[in-house]
Amino acid sequence: MSRRACRVRLRLGVLLVLTALLLLAVVFARQICPFDPYAHDYAAALLPPCPAHPLGTDQFGRDMLARVLVGGQTSIFSALGLVGVLTLTGTAAGLVCGWAGGLWDTLLMRLADLCLAFPGLVAALGIAALANGGSAGAVLALAVIGWPKYARLVRSHTLTLRDSDFVAAAKLAGESPAFVVVRHILPNLAGPVLVTAALDVGTSMMELAGLSFLGLGAQSPAAEWGSMMSGSRSMLQLYPWVLLAPGLAIFLTTALFNLLGDAVRDVLAPEQNTAG
Amino acid sequence: MRKRVLFPRTARVVLRRLALMIPLLLAITLLSFGMMRLAGSDVVLQRMESTGTVLSQQALDDARAQLGLDRPFWQQYLHWLCGVLRGDMGVSYVSGQEVFSAIVQRLPATLLLASLAVAMTVVIALPLGILAAVCRGRAIDWLLRAASFVGGSLPNFFVALVLMYLFAIRLRLLPVISTGVNLTSALLPALTLAIAMSARYLRQVRAAVLEELARPYVAGALARGVPFCRVLWGSVLRSALGTLLTLLALSIGSLLGGTAIVESIFLWDGVGKLAVDAIQMRDYPIIQAYVMWMAILYSVLNLVTDLVSPLLDPRLRAGEAPA
Numbered sequence: 001m002s003r004r005a006c007r008v009r010l011r012l013g014v015l016l017v018l019t020a021l022l023l024l025a026v027v028f029a030r031q032i033c034p035f036d037p038y039a040h041d042y043a044a045a046l047l048p049p050c051p052a053h054p055l056g057t058d059q060f061g062r063d064m065l066a067r068v069l070v071g072g073q074t075s076i077f078s079a080l081g082l083v084g085v086l087t088l089t090g091t092a093a094g095l096v097c098g099w100a101g102g103l104w105d106t107l108l109m110r111l112a113d114l115c116l117a118f119p120g121l122v123a124a125l126g127i128a129a130l131a132n133g134g135s136a137g138a139v140l141a142l143a144v145i146g147w148p149k150y151a152r153l154v155r156s157h158t159l160t161l162r163d164s165d166f167v168a169a170a171k172l173a174g175e176s177p178a179f180v181v182v183r184h185i186l187p188n189l190a191g192p193v194l195v196t197a198a199l200d201v202g203t204s205m206m207e208l209a210g211l212s213f214l215g216l217g218a219q220s221p222a223a224e225w226g227s228m229m230s231g232s233r234s235m236l237q238l239y240p241w242v243l244l245a246p247g248l249a250i251f252l253t254t255a256l257f258n259l260l261g262d263a264v265r266d267v268l269a270p271e272q273n274t275a276g
Numbered sequence: 277m278r279k280r281v282l283f284p285r286t287a288r289v290v291l292r293r294l295a296l297m298i299p300l301l302l303a304i305t306l307l308s309f310g311m312m313r314l315a316g317s318d319v320v321l322q323r324m325e326s327t328g329t330v331l332s333q334q335a336l337d338d339a340r341a342q343l344g345l346d347r348p349f350w351q352q353y354l355h356w357l358c359g360v361l362r363g364d365m366g367v368s369y370v371s372g373q374e375v376f377s378a379i380v381q382r383l384p385a386t387l388l389l390a391s392l393a394v395a396m397t398v399v400i401a402l403p404l405g406i407l408a409a410v411c412r413g414r415a416i417d418w419l420l421r422a423a424s425f426v427g428g429s430l431p432n433f434f435v436a437l438v439l440m441y442l443f444a445i446r447l448r449l450l451p452v453i454s455t456g457v458n459l460t461s462a463l464l465p466a467l468t469l470a471i472a473m474s475a476r477y478l479r480q481v482r483a484a485v486l487e488e489l490a491r492p493y494v495a496g497a498l499a500r501g502v503p504f505c506r507v508l509w510g511s512v513l514r515s516a517l518g519t520l521l522t523l524l525a526l527s528i529g530s531l532l533g534g535t536a537i538v539e540s541i542f543l544w545d546g547v548g549k550l551a552v553d554a555i556q557m558r559d560y561p562i563i564q565a566y567v568m569w570m571a572i573l574y575s576v577l578n579l580v581t582d583l584v585s586p587l588l589d590p591r592l593r594a595g596e597a598p599a
Contacts, residue, residue, distance in 0.1 A: 114303050119551075119570040123311070206431040210537050213433045214552060229433065233541075236437055237445050247434040255429040 008270070012263040019260055022253065026072035035063035037070040037223050046239050056241040058232060064245040071223035071246065076253060078135045078218075079205035085143045086204075087197045090150020091189065097151065098158025099181060105155075112148035124216040135224060138208050138217030146204075153196060154189055161185050191268045199261035202254040209250050225250045286583065297575045301568060308567040309353050312560055318345060319369040319558045326557075343369060356564060366561035370554075375561045379547060379569065385457045386546035389469070389539070390531050392462050394524055396470035397477060402520060404474075405481025406513070412486065420478065427475025432534075436468045436541045453543040465542045469531065477523055484519040488512045525581050532573060 025032060035053075041061035049056045055064035093112075097105040124141035161167060161184070170180050211217040212226030219227060225246040232242040266273055320339045324331055340346045344355065359366055365375040408420040443464060444452040454461035488494070489512060497507045536548030543549070547566065554562035 114300060114307075117300060117571040117574040118304055118307065119567055202429060209431055210433060213431075214537060214540065215556070226431075226433075229437070233437065236441050240441065243437060247431075247437070250434065251426075251430050254431070255425070258425070258429055 008263065008266045012260075012267050015256070015260045015263050018256060022072075022256065023076070026069055026076055029066065029069035029073065033063065033066040033069055035066040037062060037066040038221060046235075046242070048239075049241055055245040056239075058242045059235065059239075064242065067223045067228060068225070068245050068249045071225050071228055072249065072253070074135055074218055074222065074224040075205060075209060075226070075250070078139050078208050079201055079257075082139045082142055082146070082204045082208065083197050083201050085139070086146045086150055086200070087193060089143065090147045091154050091193055093147065093151040094154025095158055095181065095185070095189075098155040099162060099177075099185070108151065109155075112151055115144055116148050118145060124211050135208065135212065135218040135222075138211040141211070141216075142204065142207055146200075150193065150196065153192060157189055157192055158185060161188055195261075195265045195269050195272065198264035199258075201261060202257040205250065205254055205257065290579065290583070293575070293579050297572070300575065301571055304567060304571045305357070305564060306353060308564060309356070309560075310349070312558065312563060313349055317558055319343070319560070320345070322557045323370070356561075360568075365565050368554075368562050369559045370557050370562075375565045378550065378562065379565055382545060382547050382550050385544060386532065386535055386539070386548060388457065389462055389466055389535055389544060389546060390528070392459075392466035393469035393473065393531065394528070396466055397473040397524070398520065400470060400474040401477040401481055402516070405478045406485050406508070406516065408478065408482045409485035409489065410508070421482075424475045424478040427471050430472070432468055432472055433537050433541060435471050436465070436538055439464050439468055440541075454545070457545065461542075461544070465535075465538045465544050468538050469535065473527065473531070477520060480523060481516055481520055484516045485512055488515045522581075522584075525577070525584065528577055532570075 029037075039062065041057075044053075044057050044061040045059055046061075047053055047057045053063050053065065055068060057063055058067070093108050097108050123144050124138055167180060167184055170184055175183075208217060209224075209226030209229075212219075212224050213230045215227070215230065217226060218224035228246040229243055229250075232239075235242040262273075318340070320336050320343070324336070337346065344352060347355075356366065367374055368378055371378070404420055408417045411417045440452060443450045450464055451461055454465075494507055494512070497511075498504065532547075534548075535544075535546060536552050538544070539546045539549040540552050547569070550562060551566040553559075554566065
């Protein structure tokens with residue numbers, strides 16, 4: 001292994017550890033921060049950052065650190081869930097299109113065009129209502145618009161793989177189509193799909209926060225970074241920390257996931273790195 | 277000669293793509309019609325909630341009957357569709373304004389915002405991207421790449437609020453919320469949109485310039501004694517501009533759709549804000565018009581990009597472009 005490959009792997013390792021720490025902090029939010037993120041305490045309203053409240057308190061006296069940590073559960077895990085859903089549905093649809101072809105291919109690709117042309121805001125509202133509000137609706141809405149990208153990627157790779165020599169050899173050896181797909185096609189798809197998914201986590205988080213900010217995702221009083229910022233918009237001038245805490249949380253987490261995505265790409269598909 | 281062969285084919289492709297738009301538009305409007313009806317509340321309830329008065333069930337039903345909301349779903353859709361085919365997109369439930377004029381009236385504001393954002397992106401991303409490529413590996417390159425990374429990780433509503441705080445509240449240079457459709461009010465929202473786009477394109481311009489600089493003709497020109505600046509301005513810049521223009525063309529669709537958040541924050545009276553307000557009030561005719569406008573925009577821009585990219589890259593002309 002070259003020195004560069006070593007460095008890339010080391011970077012990926014460090015970022016994975018940081019991500020794991022972030023996820024642990026968010027999951028054990030209640031243990032880390034003793035304050036209740038939902039309890040109102042008007043005596044402690046709008047305190048600037050101090051030793052007792054490292055990130056200050058909001059207009060209802062709720063500790064911002066507790067809210068940011070608990071809000072991270074919604075924000076981070078919905079983004080991960082969204083990318084998971086996109087990966088699974090997109091891969092399944094792309095495989096069907098690329099492998100089976102014919103009518104299925106035409107139908108699914110037309111459906112993909114339909115979903116791509118559908119405005120996200122309208123989908124978010126309609127689906128949020130079906131899912132009874134909350135961030136699940138926003139995740140579903142973005143999944144509806146997002147899956148065609150993965151389906152197209154997987155479809156084009158599957159088309160190439162289907163005509164490759166090793167697939168022809170496996171077929172000649174009498175393997176069943178299901179076996180060929182699972183044993184030969186899927187492992188070759190894992191790389192490109194994983195790279196795309198890793199690069200998408202940060203963007204997904206920003207888009208979900210944007211929908212919540214407009215009131216189309218997680219709703220107040222639920223602690224979620226986008227809706228927290230939306231609810232405290234008017235605090236900007238006098239109490240900026242109420243806004244900065246969730247804002248910086250989104251920024252730092254997105255940055256971490258973007259760096260992680262870059263590192264995954266550099267390990268799995270270094271030829272796609274254009275920064276060189 | 278080539279033009280004469282190319283044209284009929286292009287015309288055929290355009291016609292086929294335009295024909296394909298018809299089922300797409302039918303499916304999309306039907307889908308959004310259904311989704312809005314499933315969204316639970318309707319404009320009558322929303323209006324009651326926003327005014328704070330409590331009305332009897334009879335009054336609510338009368339209001340629904342007046343708007344035609346009591347009829348079966350498919351009748352409502354057919355009624356709307358027949359109206360659209362006659363060129364009548366209906367009347368807003370909330371303001372009573374004609375939907376078509378409501379959209380057309382706000383279109384210039386959104387177009388001004390979007391074109392200003394695109395202009396800012398070109399002004400920011402192109403020179404900085406070239407600078408980063410020319411100074412590759414040096415401190416300034418590292419700094420620019422770090423800045424573009426930070427810009428790419430900031431959600432646009434956060435950027436909007438920070439810009440508002442700095443320029444409008446601290447420095448008092450620009451209005452906090454828009455004072456009408458004019459350039460000073462457009463600066464902050466356009467800058468918000470431009471920051472995110474510049475962050476993305478700076479890296480791509482840098483990569484395009486680096487790729488071009490690595491070509492043999494550059495080494496050849498330099499060896500012949502052509503000054504570096506002339507190679508850069510004469511040849512390298514032209515190819516980098518082509519890359520940037522293609523990227524911008526691809527992003528105009530998402531830009532026009534994505535102005536909704538920024539327009540709502542700055543109270544910029546454009547199509548995006550109109551849509552967000554309509555969604556919150558369940559103003560069906562406006563939402564339907566917005567969905568149609570987004571779908572048409574998406575299809576037409578896709579078509580234009582497919583038609584223009586062979587002009588920018590002659591290699592695509594030889595192969596059969598996927599229709």
